Amino acid sequence: MTLSPLSRRVLGGLTFGVLALIYVPLLVVVANSVNPSQSMTWPPDGVTFDWWSRAAHSDGAREALVTSLQVAVVATVLALILGTLLALALQRYSFFGKDAVNLLVILPIALPGVVTGIALNNGFKGIMGVDLALWTIVVAHATFCIVTVFNNVQARLRRMGTSLEEASADLGAGVWTTFRLVTLPQLRSALLAGGMLAFALSFDEIIVTTFTAGQGATTLPIWILNNMFRPNQAPVVNVVAVVLIIFSIIPVWLAQRLSSDVEGVR
């Protein structure tokens, strides 16, 4: 099939046009962080750093950030452990009910967010009879973060094959020694990628979080949601949004570094 030069150009124009449009709203947020107008009318008629200094002194935002980091770190560690165990079990063994387990891991993220949210909310409040708190958010986040680690580790295990592990066992290494010295080093970048995804997923999650957060537990997304509608807080929220946009470049950059490392090995 040969595309005419015209259709190539149309396709190219469309692609670049849409991809450029994707960045417009984000750039507007960045520009508005220095917009003197509190209601963020466009175009900005000047430059001010008032919102930045107000955001820097906002205790609420800082506390929410710390809470979010705590939740994300614990949820990621749990997801790394559980996801890796599960990937090892499903990739290296065959057993009855394997497909069901496979489906079960994907379910928390495949089902619509409100479903997972209300199920856990009802599970905590109605069935277990506990009050929602910070740890209930952690449990919820870990549950839907397992799948990202699981996917990455499972894909890596599939590509690794078992020959190195078998060689290690033939040479007399025990199960734990083989895992520590042979399997784990090969999994390192998969764990990093899966962990990074899990961290980002948890740090950013809002729907399930609103269903599982206790009274005092304010993660950063909850803080943003609560303050977005207050006219005098909206510009501060805008600054926090810009900080988050800047932070979101880090994993992209890391992923690029990781993939170029892989290519270097090849």
Next chain:
Amino acid sequence: MSATSADTRPGRTTDPALRGPVARPGSRLLHRMVWLRLSLLLSAPLAWMLLVYVVALAALLITSLWSVDSLTSEIDRSWTFDNFRTLVDNEVYRTVTLRTLGVAVAVTVIDVAIALPIAFYMAKVATPRVRRMLVVAVLTPLWASYLVKVFSWRVVLSEGGLADWTGFGSPGYGLTAVVITQAYIWLPYVILPIFASLERVPDSLLEAAGDLGAPSGLVLRSIVLPLLVPGIVAGAIFSFSLTMGDYITVNIVGGANQMLGNLVYINAGAANNLPLAAAIAMIPIVVMLVLLTAIRRTGALDNL
């Protein structure tokens, strides 16, 4: 480890006849007993998923068959179909369900329509260097915070915002704004699976069809499109399910409109009617189950 100490240990001799196991007894046991290894690996994650999630889902189904005593607002644990009767009889729930499904369908159709040409350009027209650049350009917004993206549309569509200024005019906060915002947020999730399945279509296939005289339109329709069905379905499931389960976007840019998620949230919280909330949550579950069983035949689920 120094060489001398290694040589004194029975397991490290080079004479095969003298070689004993190096591993500790526990490790040898593990090596022999496959089921023991497997159950050690599986027990923790499986227990977590069962106790936290499967129990919660089962409890959700049971709770939807309970009711709330209107006087004491205690949960009455006797079985009843009242909640589901309310869902069917009450006009509000029908309207909101249809609205939610409508928004989800609109978002999915828009995203697939935009994703197809972009994915095609990325996979089949662009040079490898441009392709890598485009993949990064599609992936980067995925990492940007969900709330930031919704907030940015709230700002763009606000009165006196960018949309007003460009002269197109802003649709204002309402269902149109919800569809735009959701289509924007989930677009990368639709582009990526379609792009992945396009990359798997060999170029030689397209060349052969062209050499045999098929015009481009025919090649696209009868060769490329059928091969893309799994990718399209995977992307469509993503955007449909994600839109259906979202109620934050409609809060932020939807004006006074409500989606199913809002009703679930209100009943679980302020209205203190967990059984009704559970029953409402059954609607998206049933929709997804019907959708997934219908789609299973296409084999698209293997691509998720």
